[in-house]
Amino acid sequence: MTKVYEKSPAFFDTFTRKPSMQKTTHYCPGCGHGTLNKIIADLIAELGIQxxxxxxxxxxxxxxxYYYYESASVSAPHGRASAVATGVSRANPDSVTISYxxxxxxxxxxxxxxxxAANRGENMIVFFVNNNIYGMTGGQLAPTxxxxxxxxxxxxGRSILNDGFPLRMAEMVAGLEAPVLSARVAVNTPKNVRQAIKVIRKGLEAQRDKKGYAFIEVLSQCPTNWKKDPKEACEWIDDVxxxxxxxxxMKDIVEEHPSQKRKCERVEFDAIAEQLNLTTSDENGFQPIELIEDEVRFKFAGFGGQGILSLGMMVSQLSMERHMEVTWLPSYGPEMRGGVANCSVVVSKEAIGSPVVDQPNVLVALNRPSLEKFGPLVPEDGLIIYNSSLVDTVPENLKGKVYALPATxxxxxxxxxxxxxxxxLGFVAQKTGMFSQADLETFLAETFKKPALLELNLKAVKAGWSAAE
Ligand code: SF4
Incomplete structure (x- = not known):
């Protein structure tokens, strides 16, 4: 273990989340998450499993x-980390999979x-941080x-009659047959931290040795939402x-449990397509599309309700039908709170390395905050299409080719x-040359079954196409 004041080698040297916080985490002062992060990082380094x-x-x-640990990481949608970790662990049977x-x-x-996931005995370790409250969203009642x-x-105050009893997850997991380890530790005092290190080391070793599912509940102080100073919060864990x-x-059968590895079958896409009776050739008449570059990285952004995610989905579907590699990634996380809704779409001739679009080569900005936020990220040879019905001022620091489209x-x-x-969609299709008017008409006819809706959308797509000519 590194000394308490030393940064673990399992952490990134610099945290890139915010330029002003390259050496510190985002946790509030006195928060237990920071201590737990350090324990996990130190043990990863000590066990040589980074x-x-x-x-x-x-x-x-x-x-x-993902900003802190210099290891592979995946972000899961809310509540789905154990399910995502199941996929990660099964697809990478030699990994040490950690769900946090x-x-x-x-x-x-x-x-x-x-x-x-616990009941299936997946090869993973789950850190369950229990601070008795919803932390990030401002201190609402949690099941704990x-x-x-x-x-x-x-x-x-929590009422048993209204809200039920606090959920004791470590005991629940221990009641299942499959898990090899279930424990509850705390990170509020040096004594408890020492005990936590012991248990976490055992859980990580169990993962290294493929022993199955380990669950470690960590009582962690949340001074911010408990409205206590850090010292009071630490004491409150012991006292209350x-x-x-x-x-x-609560349960420990790590020693006697045999190592277990699930078989990971690698199945080729063509074999799956054959089983599902899908065509993988151009039998349906579609040809791969010409791209302005080998890979087009779109960012679609605007207010919620402007159909941003659907627009990204339409471009994705049209591209997918033409056998292109496609990813569609909606922005769904704390970063978007109070800001712009957006989605990233990557269309490529080759397998796509990352669905994240930091530097779009085509930006569609349907409102002003989106243009201001993402416009400067578009390089010189990129396209910026903004909704001139709603945006009256164009930032001066744009490098890409700018098109004003009165979309609304x-x-x-x-x-x-x-x-x-x-x-x-019509404008983008014409400007990028990715889809013909016939492609768009066929797609809309398949999408909108009601004649009136189809007619409206055909008019809209034509209007966009004509505006681009
Ligand atoms: S809100 Fe609570 S749990 Fe979240 S970072 Fe702050 S102290 Fe930690």
Missing amino acids: DQTIFVGPVGCGVFI QGDGDLAAIGTSNAIH TLIDQTSTTSPS VCQQYPLGV DLASEAGNVKAANVVV
Whole structure:
């Protein structure tokens, strides 16, 4: 183990989340997450498993772990980390798969995922950070909130009759047959940290040795939402929290459990397509499309309700039907709160390395904040298409080729402002040369079955196409 004040070699040297916080995490002062992150990192380094480790991160205060650990990592949708970790672990049977989840994520929306992964005895270790509250969203009642504990949604305290009992996840998991280890530790005092290190080391060793499913619940202080200073919060864990969540090892059969590895069949796409009776050639008449570059990296952005995600989906589907490699990634996480809704679409001739689009070569910005946020990221040879019906000022620091498209006005003329995204589809198709007018018409006819809707969308797509000519 590195010394307490030394940065673990399993962490990145520099955290790139924010230029102003390259050496510190985003956790609040006194938060238990930081201590737990350090313990895990130190043990990964000590056990020499950094290159095998794959983290699956949650939605919640632990969401940014991918900025901290210099290991592979995947972000899961809310509550789904154990399910995603199942896929990660099975597809990478030699990995040490770590699912890192909070109590809102694992014990509320994700209970079924978590329990079934445990019941199947997946090769993974789950860190369940229990701070008795929803941390990131501002202190609402969680399934783990203590009896009588106040929260923003239980100002009179948790009532057994209204809210039920606190969920004791470590005991629940220990009651299942498959898990090899289930324990509850705390990170509030040096003594508890020492015990936590012992148990976590055992859990990670069990993963290194492919012993099956390990679950470690970590009582962690949340001074911010408990409205206590860090010292009071640490004391509160001993004095109050541990009374309802006793520390200890609830189940440990690691030693006697044999190593287990699931077979990971690698199946070629063509074999799957054959079994599903899908065509993988151009028998349906579609040809791969010409791209302005080998890989087009789209960013579609605007307000929620402008059909941004559907626009990205339409471009994805049209490209997929033409046998292109495609990824579609909606922005769904804390970064988008109060900001712009967006989705990233990558269309490529080759397998796509990452669905994340940091530097779009085609940007569609349907409102001003989107243009201001993403416009400067588009390189000189990229295209920027903005909705000139809603954006009256174009930032001066844009490098790409800029097109003003009055998408909302054209959609309104076609019959409904909601079709602005289809206007954009027509414009993008013409400007990039990716789809012909016939492609678009066929696609819309397959998508919109009601004649009136089809007519409206055909008008909208034509309006966009004509505006681009
Ligand atoms: S809100 Fe609570 S759990 Fe989240 S980072 Fe702050 S102290 Fe930690």
